[in-house]
Amino acid sequence: MEGLCPAGVENLYNTRGKGWVVLKLTAEEIVKAAGEGRVNLTAAEEAEVQHQSLNILALLDAVPGESLNEIPAACYGHKQPGSTRQDTREPSLPLAAVLHNAADTDDYCFHVPRIVES
Amino acid sequence: MNYPDTPAHQLAARVQEKPDLLDQMPGDYAVLCSKSQNLQIFISFEPQAIFQEVSTIKQRLLAGKSLPLAGATVALGDNFCTAGLVTTCASRMLSSYEPPLTARAVDALRVQGSVIIGKANMEEFGLGSTGNSSHYGAAKNPWDPDRTAGCGAAAAAATLVSLALGTDSCGEARQAASYCGVLALKPSYGRISRRGVIEYAPSLTQPGLMARNTRDLVLALEATAGEDPGDPTSLKLLVPGYFSRVHEGRKGKGPLKVALLEDWDAVPTLETEVREAFQAQLDDLPKAGLEVEAVSLPSFQESSLAAAVISAVEAFSNLANYDGVRFGYRAEGPSLQEMYTATRTSGFSSKLKQFITFGALVSSEKYYTSYFVKSQKMRTRIARELESCLEEYDLVLTPTVPFTAPRLERPRVAWQLPDPAHFFTAAANLSGLPALTFPLLSPSGLPVGLQFIARFGDEAALLKAALLLEKKNPLQFPQPGFKDQGGCGR
Numbered sequence: 001m002e003g004l005c006p007a008g009v010e011n012l013y014n015t016r017g018k019g020w021v022v023l024k025l026t027a028e029e030i031v032k033a034a035g036e037g038r039v040n041l042t043a044a045e046e047a048e049v050q051h052q053s054l055n056i057l058a059l060l061d062a063v064p065g066e067s068l069n070e071i072p073a074a075c076y077g078h079k080q081p082g083s084t085r086q087d088t089r090e091p092s093l094p095l096a097a098v099l100h101n102a103a104d105t106d107d108y109c110f111h112v113p114r115i116v117e118s
Numbered sequence: 119m120n121y122p123d124t125p126a127h128q129l130a131a132r133v134q135e136k137p138d139l140l141d142q143m144p145g146d147y148a149v150l151c152s153k154s155q156n157l158q159i160f161i162s163f164e165p166q167a168i169f170q171e172v173s174t175i176k177q178r179l180l181a182g183k184s185l186p187l188a189g190a191t192v193a194l195g196d197n198f199c200t201a202g203l204v205t206t207c208a209s210r211m212l213s214s215y216e217p218p219l220t221a222r223a224v225d226a227l228r229v230q231g232s233v234i235i236g237k238a239n240m241e242e243f244g245l246g247s248t249g250n251s252s253h254y255g256a257a258k259n260p261w262d263p264d265r266t267a268g269c270g271a272a273a274a275a276a277t278l279v280s281l282a283l284g285t286d287s288c289g290e291a292r293q294a295a296s297y298c299g300v301l302a303l304k305p306s307y308g309r310i311s312r313r314g315v316i317e318y319a320p321s322l323t324q325p326g327l328m329a330r331n332t333r334d335l336v337l338a339l340e341a342t343a344g345e346d347p348g349d350p351t352s353l354k355l356l357v358p359g360y361f362s363r364v365h366e367g368r369k370g371k372g373p374l375k376v377a378l379l380e381d382w383d384a385v386p387t388l389e390t391e392v393r394e395a396f397q398a399q400l401d402d403l404p405k406a407g408l409e410v411e412a413v414s415l416p417s418f419q420e421s422s423l424a425a426a427v428i429s430a431v432e433a434f435s436n437l438a439n440y441d442g443v444r445f446g447y448r449a450e451g452p453s454l455q456e457m458y459t460a461t462r463t464s465g466f467s468s469k470l471k472q473f474i475t476f477g478a479l480v481s482s483e484k485y486y487t488s489y490f491v492k493s494q495k496m497r498t499r500i501a502r503e504l505e506s507c508l509e510e511y512d513l514v515l516t517p518t519v520p521f522t523a524p525r526l527e528r529p530r531v532a533w534q535l536p537d538p539a540h541f542f543t544a545a546a547n548l549s550g551l552p553a554l555t556f557p558l559l560s561p562s563g564l565p566v567g568l569q570f571i572a573r574f575g576d577e578a579a580l581l582k583a584a585l586l587l588e589k590k591n592p593l594q595f596p597q598p599g600f601k602d603q604g605g606c607g608r
Contacts, residue, residue, distance in 0.1 A: 033479035037434055038441070038455075039471040040463040048533075049472045053479060056535040059423055060489055063496065073494035076321050076351075077501050078307055078550030078574050088347055097201075097218035101445055112443060 025054055121146050126190035126280035126334040130231065133189040137179040140189055144169040147191070147235055150278055157258045159272045161196045161206055163236035171233045178231070185231030186337055193273035195284035196237040197244050198224055198325070199314040207316050208252040209242045211465035214446045221314030222349065223283060223325045223342045230341040235279050238270030242467045243318045243437065244285040247293040247539055248524055251467040256526050259297060260596045261565060265523035268294025271328045275300050275565075277595055281338050282328040287319045288425045289518075289543020291326025292555040296567025297523035299557040299595065301335050301584060302328045306574050307550030308353035310339075311346035318436055319429035320351075322547040331593060332584040336360050339577060355575055363578035364585055374583055376403065376570070377413035377511040379542075385419075387538040389521040391560035396517045399558055399568055399587075406586045410515065413507055417500045418545055422536040424500065425544035427480055427493035430535075433470075434477030440465065469533045476535065501549035508551075508573045513583055516542040518555040518567030546571050554580035556587050559594075 030050050034041045041049065092098075104111040121129070121143055133139050148165045172189075179188060194200065197207045199217035206212045224234065239257035241247060249256035249266030257267040260276035267275075268290065270282035275298035284291040286304040295302030303326065310325045317323035327342065329335040340360050346352040378400070383393055403410050442448035442461030449464045451457035463471065480489050507514060519539050546553035551574055555567040568587075572579040 029479065029482075029484075030475065033482065034471070034475045035459075036478035036482070037471070037474040038438075038459045038462050039466065039474060040459060041471060041475060045468055045472055049475050049479075052472070052533065052535040053476055056423065056426055056476075057485070057489060059536070060427070060492060063420055063423070063492070065492065068492060068495040068499065071495045071498050071502075073491050074498040074501065075494065076307070076550065077497065077548050090348075093218050100218060101215055103443060 025050060025057070121189075121191065122150060122277040122279075125331050126187060126329070127337055129190060129280065130186055130188040130337075134179060134185065137176045140172050140176050143172050143189065143191075143233070151236065154276055154278060157260060157263060157267070157272060157276065158239055158255050159257050159267070159270075159276065159278065160193070160236040161208060161239050161254050162204060164203070167203065168233060168235060171228070175231050175233065187227065187341055188231035190232045190281055190334070190337075191235045191279040192227055192232045193235055193238040193270040193279045193282040194224060195240050195244065195270050195282070197240065197285055197316040198283055199316065200224060200234070200237070203237065205237065205316065206253070207243045208240045208254060209466065209470075210253045211440045211447050211462075212316075212445060213253065217314070219314055221325075222311035222346050224314070226311075226342045226344075227281070227283075227338070230337075232281065232341070235273075238273050238282060238284070240269040240284065241290065242470050243316065243433075244269070244287060244290055244323070245318055245433070245470060245473060246533065246537055247290045247297065248533075249526055251469040253467070258526070259523050261299060262523070264527065265525055266297060267523070268297050271295045271298040271300050271302065274298070274328050274330050275595055277330070280329065280334055284326050284328060285315060285317060285323050286326035286547065287317065287323040288422070288429055288537065288540040288547055291328060292543050292553065292567065292569065293519050293539050295328050295555050295557065296518040297565060299559070299565030299593075300328050300330050301332060301554065301556055302326050303335055303339060303554045303577065303580065304546060304552060305339065305343065305577050306353065306552045308349075308351050309355075309357075309552070309575070309577065310342045311344075311349040311352050313346055313349040319432040320436060321432060322425065322429055324547075330595060332364075332581055332588050335584070336364055336581055339581070343577075353575075358578060360578055360581060364581045373407050373409045374513060374579065374586075375511045376408050376410045376513045376515045376583075377507050378410050379418060379514065379516045380412045380414045381419075382516050382542075385520050385541055387520040387541070388517070391522050391562060391564060392517050392520060392566045395558045395560045395566045396568060402590060406590045408583060408586065411511075413511070413514075415503055415507060415514070417496065417503045419541075420496050421500050421545035421548055422538075422540040424493040424496040425540055425548055426536040427489055428497065428548075430473055430477035431481050431490055432477070434474050434481055437470075437474060472533060497548045500545055501551075504545060504549050504551060504571065505574070508571075512572065512576075512579050514571040516569050516571075518542060518569040522560060522564045522566055542569055550574065552577045552580055554584055556584050557593060558591065
């Protein structure tokens with residue numbers, strides 16, 4: 001596998017036989033993705049995600065896409081005929097056990113953080 | 119009797135005959151585990167729980183039950199749920215989480231007479247094997263405490279337990295076994311129930327078994343394999359009697375045919391230590407009864423790429439429920455949304471937050487088809503290529519990891535995409551095929567691993583190959599904290 005990319009907002013790399021391509025991955029995209037994942041990153045972490053993402057996306061671009069045109073995408077590695085089970089009705093776990101880690105309760109209420117939306 | 123040094127299969131035979139031998143176990147283990155505290159192998163270790171488990175087993179033995187794993191000691195990766203015992207996934211997020219159920223694989227081991235010694239340290243949520251994301255500090259390698267151990271493999275290597283369970287999503291259990299010098303088996307996807315296993319990438323993650331010898335691994339697989347109605351991905355395939363399969367002759371089939379990955383030594387991160395140990399073993403394989411031919415598998419080198427993208431997208435989705443409302447740890451915030459974010463920001467490690475961010479990025483509309491769907495197609499191609507190869511050969515052979523256990527003080531490269539440790543291991547997870555790592559020693563005396571991959575459902579071929587190698591390579595292990603005692607005891 002060739003073409004490890006240097007760190008940078010904008011990155012040049014050579015895809016096999018397709019000339020030079022520009023891959024842009026902006027800091028704003030990283031911040032937006034972190035927001036989707038509901039995490040805050042430090043500036044150093046954002047830069048690292050950007051660097052690592054550029055590396056791997058460039059390596060993936062180097063895999064010729066045409067060779068995959070006729071190949072189906074797979075969610076699982078091995079489909080074993082008849083291996084999926086039928087739906088079955090089973091007894092529930094005890095309520096107390098299931099709610100053991102839930103928010104604190106007070107008679108009929110759960111204690112959840114106060115929501116103050118602006 | 120010395121519990122730690124006695125293989126599980128021998129221990130079971132003795133304990134079955136004399137159940138009173140179990141009486142000394144809880145005390146012995148309390149001493150042993152406290153001696154090895156410097157290695158940070160266990161997150162939790164509860165002598166009282168061990169005492170209760172031992173009492174139960176003894177009663178069953180005295181009642182005439184036959185228990186193939188009687189008294190066998192087990193370390194559980196701390197992402198295997200245990201009802202009544204905290205299950206942390208080595209994360210601050212679950213530092214107080216007590217699951218309402220016990221993982222099916224754990225129950226299966228207990229039914230056969232095993233004793234759970236403790237919950238083993240690991241990477242947070244099982245993501246990787248570099249040792250830098252556990253909330254409880256890195257597990258240290260018994261061969262060299264300056265190096266990572268990955269996960270529960272260290273407990274087996276340090277002769278603290280006979281067996282260990284850990285998860286294997288992109289090869290983590292096999293990598294840890296390679297770093298620590300023990301065997302590890304990742305069975306076919308669905309062969310061992312995933313119920314009660316907290317995972318980050320459901321289509322890839324499976325329970326992996328680790329042991330210090332092949333016979334113990336066979337017993338552990340026989341105990342844990344089988345259909346589980348509680349796991350929708352559980353296989354309905356009949357479980358063969360592994361013990362008889364492994365020991366039966368080839369009956370006119372000739373030696374096991376092994377396909378060696380042709381360009382195994384062209385990997386840029388391959389260390390000389392691994393190259394030399396693997397090459398020396400290659401030269402010896404025909405004497406062990408394995409017939410080896412080099413085979414080209416052009417897509418194999420893409421497997422760590424595809425696995426990185428697929429596992430990140432699955433982690434982004436699968437870890438979304440840790441929001442501070444339903445599980446353990448919670449940070450405060452002025453609004454619900456901010457409470458979610460504050461909880462996840464302080465509850466997850468830096469490495470996991472970055473990985474989730476990459477998963478979110480690749481899940482976005484701009485990148486989804488070009489990278490995620492492409493990775494899923496690569497997954498199909500890799501699986502097809504391996505399956506096609508395995509129509510002609512019994513096994514595919516590669517090194518397990520291109521390098522020896524990484525040093526813990528290495529500059530804090532918290533993570534890398536793709537993870538170079540996954541180069542040889544991820545293909546088996548993508549394809550769902552069973553794989554096994556067998557321990558070798560490098561010229562300087564550090565453990566490295568040799569990996570076999572087999573046809574779907576054919577774990578017996580892996581175990582048979584391991585047994586053949588074990589006859590030629592007697593396995594040796596360090597003593598816990600050996601460095602402090604002035605030697606590794608080999």
